[in-house]
Amino acid sequence: MAAKKETYTYSEAMKRLESIVSRIESNELDIDELGTHLKEAQKLIKFCKDKLYKADREIQKMLASETDSDESPTA
């Protein structure tokens, strides 16, 4: 299962999240699996929210080196 994958893009994370939700909604999951999926979903949600709301040092650094301008990210 893709649950073990640690480096996804935002879109991949969203797709995975959608598939978990639809499986939960369609009662496809055993109660035993529910916990594992919930844990994974929580991780995915956090990952996505961090992307949306938290400035990424890596990107900032990369962009700073990219251009000569000293533009800083807006958050």
Place this chain on the structure above:
Amino acid sequence: MESNSPLSLAELNALVRRSLQTCFPDALWVQAELSDVRANASGHCYLEFVQKDASGNSLAAKARGIIWAGTFARLKPYFERETGQAFVSGIKVLVKVTVGFHELYGYSLTVTDIDPTYTLGDMARRRREILERLKQEGVLTLNKELELPELAQRIAVISSPTAAGYGDFCKQLRDNAFGFVFYPCLFPAVMQGDKVEASVISALDRIYEKLDRWDAVVIIRGGGATSDLSGFDTYDLAVNCAQFPLPIITGIGHERDDTVIDMVAHTRVKTPTAAAEFLVNHTRMTAEKLEGLSQCIYQEVPLRLTREKERLENWLMRIPSKVQMRLQREAFAQERLAKRMETALKARMQAERHRIELWSQRVNAASPEVLLKRGYSITLKDGKAVTDASALRPGDEVETRLAKGSFKSIVKK
């Protein structure tokens, strides 16, 4: 005037001037292309009107023109405001002119009015031609077909670094009400005049070099008083934008007409601020989707667990009644079995009793008393029945038992 006395040049030119004045007493509307437009320090505008031949390569006609400072100060901003096009060489205009002739400076046209709708029409025709060509080449909608990533944060911004519009854009992104993160990065370019095309294309090329670092490109300009958008209406720029592999958002800041790159861009908005709003809004939709999914999970999972619990409880409730039913069934079966056993036993006992009776009858029939009554007797010696005469010796005492009583006798022989 005597025909054979030669005229001075001044006289001839004066004659020409008077003839022209007579021939063209009123102002006329004329279509021409602008060329060599120059405004001097005192505000007068000197220019040339040209007309190209059918091939477009050489000139068919040419005339000097002048717009006096007073007229030019009024016409130029009016024209530029109406057309979004600078009053520069290369554009087609419809102007009202008076035809004049000066003894020293020769033939010239003095502009008194201009009709921007003609230029607008010509610009629109040019744009249409560019769009038609892009369409035929199959690239017209390529950029529109790109999907803006759900998370569009890393924005390559093509703008003049000093433009107010760029500041507005960054501010709008930075101060977004939702706290979204954006990473705008400036790729400076000239956004006015005839350098627009080369400058914007070169900025696009720089972005293209590190394509995977960006989610989208924003081309903005704004803040200037008058607009000169003609630089954005070129085939080369349009074809570059249309084929660019990242979605392009334009906020070029003209109210009325879309430039060609507006039309090929993924998304077209009016102003830099609107471009930022568009991005914020896009991210808001992304965030809402995430929120929706996370709500689903946090509601659905407990719901599912509750349902499961209910199911269990339901089962639990059903178990006692099931058990009871089962027990009842068992008890009933037992009872029936007991009854069957009882009848079976009774029957069996009766049969046994019957058998015993028969036996006893048969036994009775065979008893010695019955035989004795019939006249038989038993001879006993020493209390044992004698069945063989050879067992007796003369002189033995034997007892003879009859049905009633007995007697003793001595064996003679």
